[in-house]
Amino acid sequence: xxxxxQIPAALSVPEGExxxxxxxxxxxxxxxxxxxxxxxxxxxxxxxxxxxxQREQTSGRLNASLDKSSGRSTLYIAASQPGDSATYxxxxxxxxxxxxxxxxxxxxxx
Amino acid sequence: xxxITQSPKYLFRKEGQNVTLSCEQNLNHDAMYWxxxxxxxxxxxxxxxxxVNDFQKGDIAEGYSVSREKKESFPLTVTSAQKNPTAFxxxxxxxxxxxxxxxxxxxxxx
Numbered sequence: 001x002x003x004x005x006q007i008p009a010a011l012s013v014p015e016g017e018x019x020x021x022x023x024x025x026x027x028x029x030x031x032x033x034x035x036x037x038x039x040x041x042x043x044x045x046x047x048x049x050x051x052x053x054q055r056e057q058t059s060g061r062l063n064a065s066l067d068k069s070s071g072r073s074t075l076y077i078a079a080s081q082p083g084d085s086a087t088y089x090x091x092x093x094x095x096x097x098x099x100x101x102x103x104x105x106x107x108x109x110x
Numbered sequence: 111x112x113x114i115t116q117s118p119k120y121l122f123r124k125e126g127q128n129v130t131l132s133c134e135q136n137l138n139h140d141a142m143y144w145x146x147x148x149x150x151x152x153x154x155x156x157x158x159x160x161x162v163n164d165f166q167k168g169d170i171a172e173g174y175s176v177s178r179e180k181k182e183s184f185p186l187t188v189t190s191a192q193k194n195p196t197a198f199x200x201x202x203x204x205x206x207x208x209x210x211x212x213x214x215x216x217x218x219x220x
Contacts, residue, residue, distance in 0.1 A: 031207045034209060036211075043214045045211070046208070046211075089152070093204075093207040098143070098155075098202075100153040103152065
């Protein structure tokens with residue numbers, strides 16, 4: 001069964017710093033990988049979707065990469081802001097179900 | 111506006127009662143999902159449905175039931191057989207293996 005791991009579980013950085021969040025998965029037979037943001041008590045908001053044939057996707061200050069062969073993805077956040085504080089989750093799809101990591105809780109200190 | 115709605119936002123249940131959580135989507139997505147989220151844990155799949163009148167059990171289906179009579183609706187019933195139902199419940203739909211989430215329902219057992 002697919003297992004998804006996110007490291008670190010929590011991260012605290014000063015405002016303006018660039019940062020990287022990590023996501024690893026055990027089975028490389030995936031359709032795509034999706035990064036989400038979750039604010040406390042809210043649903044998940046989709047940030048980026050990377051198809052299995054793609055290497056990376058960018059949206060504004062966010063850049064996500066995918067290395068299927070090594071079972072890894074990274075989410076790069078440039079010039080972090082206090083409004084970026086949230087929990088970030090990654091999920092992989094096998095075409096039928098989605099498998100989620102436990103998330104990285106990010107705090108950006110003003 | 112297209113999206114997924116969940117109601118109610120907060121729900122309180124007495125022990126021994128069944129309760130039903132509503133999930134409606136107007137995105138015209140075929141697939142819908144129910145997840146449970148507990149503090150410090152990732153999302154766990156309860157049930158999913160790829161088409162109308164068909165659904166499959168996820169990893170933690172015991173004590174829950176669903177129906178999929180309409181494409182846009184996927185209600186979840188938490189039965190008295192679910193021993194520890196207090197949690198945050200998230201509904202999602204997907205198209206081409208990209209998931210979208212509702213705002214969630216927080217269920218508390220009194």
